[in-house]
Amino acid sequence: xxxxxxRIQVLSAGIFSLLLVLGVARFSYTPLLPIMQAQAGLGVxxxxxxxxxxxxxxxxxxxxxxxxxxxxxxxxxxxxxxxVAILSTVMMGxxxxxxxxxxxxFIAGLSSAAGMLLGTGLILNWLIRHNHRSELGIHFAGxxxxxxxxxxxxxxxxxxxxxxxxWFAFTAIGCVLLVPALRWLPPPDSSAVTKTGQKLVxxxxxxxxxxxFMAAYFCAGVGYVVSATFIVAIIDHLPGLAGxxxxxxxxIGVAGAPSCMLWDLIARRTGDLNALIIASVLQIxxxxxxxxxxxxxxxxxxxxxxxxxxxxMVSLVLTMAGRYYPTRPAKMMGKxxxxxxxxxxxxxxxxxxxxTRLGSYAGGLYLAAGVMVIGTLLLVxxxxxxxxxxxxxxxxAG
Numbered sequence: 056x057x058x059x060x061x062r063i064q065v066l067s068a069g070i071f072s073l074l075l076v077l078g079v080a081r082f083s084y085t086p087l088l089p090i091m092q093a094q095a096g097l098g099v100x101x102x103x104x105x106x107x108x109x110x111x112x113x114x115x116x117x118x119x120x121x122x123x124x125x126x127x128x129x130x131x132x133x134x135x136x137x138x139v140a141i142l143s144t145v146m147m148g149x150x151x152x153x154x155x156x157x158x159x160x161f162i163a164g165l166s167s168a169a170g171m172l173l174g175t176g177l178i179l180n181w182l183i184r185h186n187h188r189s190e191l192g193i194h195f196a197g198x199x200x201x202x203x204x205x206x207x208x209x210x211x212x213x214x215x216x217x218x219x220x221x222w223f224a225f226t227a228i229g230c231v232l233l234v235p236a237l238r239w240l241p242p243p244d245s246s247a248v249t250k251t252g253q254k255l256v257x258x259x260x261x262x263x264x265x266x267x268f269m270a271a272y273f274c275a276g277v278g279y280v281v282s283a284t285f286i287v288a289i290i291d292h293l294p295g296l297a298g299x300x301x302x303x304x305x306x307i308g309v310a311g312a313p314s315c316m317l318w319d320l321i322a323r324r325t326g327d328l329n330a331l332i333i334a335s336v337l338q339i340x341x342x343x344x345x346x347x348x349x350x351x352x353x354x355x356x357x358x359x360x361x362x363x364x365x366x367x368m369v370s371l372v373l374t375m376a377g378r379y380y381p382t383r384p385a386k387m388m389g390k391x392x393x394x395x396x397x398x399x400x401x402x403x404x405x406x407x408x409x410x411t412r413l414g415s416y417a418g419g420l421y422l423a424a425g426v427m428v429i430g431t432l433l434l435v436x437x438x439x440x441x442x443x444x445x446x447x448x449x450x451x452a453g
Contacts, residue, residue, distance in 0.1 A: 062187055068239035069178045069194035072137060075232040076170030078201020079225050080140035080163040081109060084147075085287060086209035086301050087221060094218045101153050103407060105160045106284060107400060112164020113171075114396035120172040121389025126180065126243040129173045129385055136169020137236055141229040148222030170236075172373075172392055176385030177243055179377035183255065184244055189378055192316035195370040199311025199362065206305035255381045261444045267437050269394040272372055274430025275335065276398025279365045281423035282342050283307075284403050286361075289345060289416045290354055299351060303358045310362030318367035319374075327375050328438050331368060335431040338364040342424045346417040369395075402426075 084105070091097040097105075116136075123129055143163035146155060175191060183189050208228070212221050260268070286307070287300030322330040341360025344353050372391055377384035406419030 058185065062182070062185070064239045065178060065181055065241070066193045068236055069174055069191075070197035070200065071232045071239075072133075072170040072174045072236040073195070073197025074201045074204065075137055075229050075236055076140045076163075076167045076174075077198055078205050079229040079232065080143050081113075081167045082202050083144070083205040083209070083222075083225050084109070084160070084163075085283075086206050086304060087218060089287070090209070090213060090218045090221070095151050097153075097156075103403065105153075105156055106403060108157050109160040109164045109167075110280075110396060110399040110403075112161035113167050114164070114393065114400065115161075116165045116168020117172060117389045117392035117396050119389075120168060120176070120385045121393060122386075123173075124383045124386065126177070126245045126383075130177060130240075130243050133169050133173040133177060133240075134237055136166040136173065137233055140166035140170070141226060141233060144222060144229055145226040148219045148226070168392070172385050172388045174240070175373055176377065176383075176388055177240065179374070179384050180243065180381065181241070183377070183381045186253075189374060189381075190319040190322075191370050191374050191377075192319035195315040195366055196312045198366045198369070199308045199314065201308070202311060202362075203305050203308030206301055206308060210301055210305070257380045257382055259379050259387075261440070264437065264440050264444060265390075267433055267440060268372075269391060271331075271430045271433035271437060272391050273394045273398045274426045274433065275338075275365075275368055275372075276395035277402040278335075278338055278342060278423045278427035278430070279395075280399040280402045281406050281419050282361055283365070285406060285410075285416050285419065286345075286358070289420070292415070293345070293354070294349060296351060296354065299354070303345075303354050306355055306358040307362035310359040311366040314363040314367045315370040317363075318371055322371055322374075327371055328434060328441065331371055332431060332434045334364040334368045334371070335427060335434060338368070339424050339427045339431070342420055342427065346420050 088097070088102055092099070092102065119132075120129075123132070139162055143159045143166060146159035150156070175194065178194055179189060179191060205225070208225070209221060212224060216224060259265075287304050290296050290300040290303045291298065318330055318334060321333065325333070337360050341357045341362075341364060344357030344360065347353070373384075373388050376387035376391055380387045402423065405422065406416065409418040409422065410416045412418075
């Protein structure tokens with residue numbers, strides 16, 4: 056097999072794995088939520104708890120990923136995680152017991168971390184070892200396709216299938232995705248050199264850089280989760296937009312699918328941190344646009360800006376982690392995701408409290424945008440720290 060063809064196959068394995076662990080096992084819950092509330096008796100409070108438990112599972116997976124250095128073990132856990140994603144999906148349709156649903160959402164979160172962090176780390180390691188560009192834009196298209204795909208699937212299935220049958224349909228889709236996700240990713244090479252004999256050497260950033268970077272990524276996590284969790288409900292409650300929430304969620308996914316490749320190109324021109332700053336500013340606009348201006352058009356424009364930036368930011372951050380740690384990329388990826396994941400647990404709870412007090416989700420969106428502004432300023436500070444660290448590394452030892 057030619058080198059380029061093998062690269063496409065490995066990246067495709069990553070896309071299929073993200074479609075499975077995020078599109079099927081995790082994000083399908085968002086468009087199915089209103090249907091489960093109408094047909095399966097799922098209450099508003101329970102729905103929020105299930106979302107939080109899903110994030111807790113993802114966070115637990117990120118913690119595990121940050122502690123593992125052995126590539127062979129990572130590969131094994133990645134493959135187990137893909138199978139678990141299918142089990143977590145079928146569990147949702149087998150019962151109306153909220154406790155079983157909670158277990159399902161937790162292990163779906165664990166499987167998301169396996170695909171997102173372990174799988175991404177394995178793919179990045181393969182790219183670096185085979186002297187390809189260490190860019191993950193094509194791979195991360197799977198997130199946007201997963202969001203768009205599950206939204207479209209629910210819209211198409213809802214007239215014909217009830218909530219339970221739709222979960223079973225997603226299980227069947229997951230079984231199809233599992234095959235290329237497992238078969239097309241080769242076993243990891245644990246040698247310390249690339250295919251051409253170059254030594255793989257980790258070049259970790261300074262502790263000050265890491266602290267600022269994790270704080271900035273926490274802010275990005277707040278910006279992401281508030282919109283991603285509540286956007287369907289927010290749009291459905293805006294004047295004249297009832298029933299259009301799924302369309303906005305679909306638009307986020309469609310905008311997100313190609314955006315990572317675009318951000319790879321922007322990062323090549325501007326540098327990684329400048330690309331992150333640009334994406335962050337655009338995301339702030341995307342978050343507040345639906346509540347600043349009435350109508351479907353501003354909501355769709357906000358969805359395009361939000362979808363076109365949040366996946367790109369994740370891709371850029373995890374790619375940077377892989378460049379700092381080519382021998383064990385999932386370690387730093389796991390640490391960064393812990394920071395992002397803590398935000399995903401805290402922010403929805405605060406947004407729910409604000410919405411209860413004010414009677415709308417607008418306050419939560421403004422809070423998310425405000426936190427994103429702080430995150431953008433931290434990224435600007437990070438540029439100064441990077442320059443200082445680069446200057447310090449040039450000084451002679453002694």
